[in-house]
Amino acid sequence: MTEDAVRAFIGLGSNLGDRLANLKEAVLRLSKTDGVSVTRVSRVYETSPVGPPQPDFLNAVAEVRTVLSPRDLLAASLRIEEEMGRVRHERWGPRVIDLDLLNYGRMEIDERGLTVPHPRMHERAFVLVPLLELEPDPLLPADHPVTSLPLGPSAPAAVRPFAPPIEVP
Numbered sequence: 063m064t065e066d067a068v069r070a071f072i073g074l075g076s077n078l079g080d081r082l083a084n085l086k087e088a089v090l091r092l093s094k095t096d097g098v099s100v101t102r103v104s105r106v107y108e109t110s111p112v113g114p115p116q117p118d119f120l121n122a123v124a125e126v127r128t129v130l131s132p133r134d135l136l137a138a139s140l141r142i143e144e145e146m147g148r149v150r151h152e153r154w155g156p157r158v159i160d161l162d163l164l165n166y167g168r169m170e171i172d173e174r175g176l177t178v179p180h181p182r183m184h185e186r187a188f189v190l191v192p193l194l195e196l197e198p199d200p201l202l203p204a205d206h207p208v209t210s211l212p213l214g215p216s217a218p219a220a221v222r223p224f225a226p227p228i229e230v231p
């Protein structure tokens with residue numbers, strides 16, 4: 063990997079099947095992707111579902127270095143979801159694996175199907191808690207200062223440490 067690789071953060075989530083095995087498999091597949099190196103992974107958190115009622119999730123965040131474009135990194139992530147058997151039933155329903163592109167360097171992108179920073183990351187403790195472990199100053203969607211993050215008294219109950227960091231393959 064060259065020194066012009068970009069540092070990106072990818073959010074991982076699973077709430078179907080062997081959730082921890084699914085997160086590990088996704089990290090392994092990311093690391094095997096041409097042009098992508100996984101550099102660090104956060105601790106794994108068990109998190110209460112946000113949105114529709116469904117089983118609890120395991121969430122984590124991976125730091126990668128990549129020479130892929132944002133579009134190609136997104137496509138690689140979606141391909142891993144498909145190859146791991148993700149089936150899209152109802153919107154926001156349970157899933158074997160979810161990979162969300164959170165940050166791509168400090169680039170801001172707003173294209174069809176590709177919005178970075180992830181447009182709702184600032185309001186989701188299940189993203190922010192693991193992300194802040196790796197990067198204390200993440201790029202958030204415009205106009206959302208760190209002081210508005212949902213990390214108050216209710217966050218700890220909803221985002222609980224579950225397992226140590228997934229080992230970088």
Ligand code: X6L
Pocket residue numbers: 074075076109110111112113114119121154155160186188
């Ligand atoms: C009103 C309507 C309020 C919808 C919130 C929030 C919808 C989050 C979708 C919402 C709303 C989402 C995960 C999750 C989902 C996850 C945890 C989503 C997509 N993914 N909950 N809920 N972890 N804990 O990865 O983020 S569905």
Ligand code: MG
Pocket residue numbers: 075160161162
């Ligand atoms: Mg998601």
Ligand code: MG
Pocket residue numbers: 160161162
């Ligand atoms: Mg997603």
